Amino acid sequence: MSDLAPSRLWTMRAAFAALVLSILFFHLLPLQTSAGGLIWPDLLLAFALAWSVRRPEYVPTVLLALAFLLADLLLQRPPGLWALLALIACEQVKLQSRALRDSTFAAEMVSVAAWIVGVGLAYRIILAILLVNVPPFGLDVIQTAVTVMAYPLVVAITHLVMGVRKATPNDVGGQGVRS
Numbered sequence: 001m002s003d004l005a006p007s008r009l010w011t012m013r014a015a016f017a018a019l020v021l022s023i024l025f026f027h028l029l030p031l032q033t034s035a036g037g038l039i040w041p042d043l044l045l046a047f048a049l050a051w052s053v054r055r056p057e058y059v060p061t062v063l064l065a066l067a068f069l070l071a072d073l074l075l076q077r078p079p080g081l082w083a084l085l086a087l088i089a090c091e092q093v094k095l096q097s098r099a100l101r102d103s104t105f106a107a108e109m110v111s112v113a114a115w116i117v118g119v120g121l122a123y124r125i126i127l128a129i130l131l132v133n134v135p136p137f138g139l140d141v142i143q144t145a146v147t148v149m150a151y152p153l154v155v156a157i158t159h160l161v162m163g164v165r166k167a168t169p170n171d172v173g174g175q176g177v178r179s
Helices: 006-028 043-054 061-074 081-101 105-129 137-161
Strands: none
Touching: 006 043, 006 061, 043 061, 043 081, 043 105, 043 137, 061 081, 081 105, 105 137
């Protein structure tokens, strides 16, 4: 049976939406009540990039846009800016997914790390141009580095726990075409 059966496709899209809501829920919990502490990776961006590389059809553009916009609104970031930059990164990774499917994990890691750094830098530059207060540079560098370092763990969770694996050339899509 095809891995891209409509029921499987919509189940995985719903699973990604549930993952996004879970990440946002735990991000909004007041777990850290004192100043300072740990800087957590941007798990939403990491999971979105991992799913975009492995199975781009599971994360359509509209779902990604809604997820990132919801995150902007709930996390009190300027609405739409991070969402747009993250969406551009995910869509570009989707375009590279065929090439990354045939390459090593190191090549995938370099590509994704470049997009994570690019999104972080573009976000800071645009906020600075618009004269919006930006967090200290050091904190952003640490969060970007932690997100890049967390990516292999995110891929492992995506692969082993959620069953989102890279498409193989023999996988046949729901319309009878190879994915």
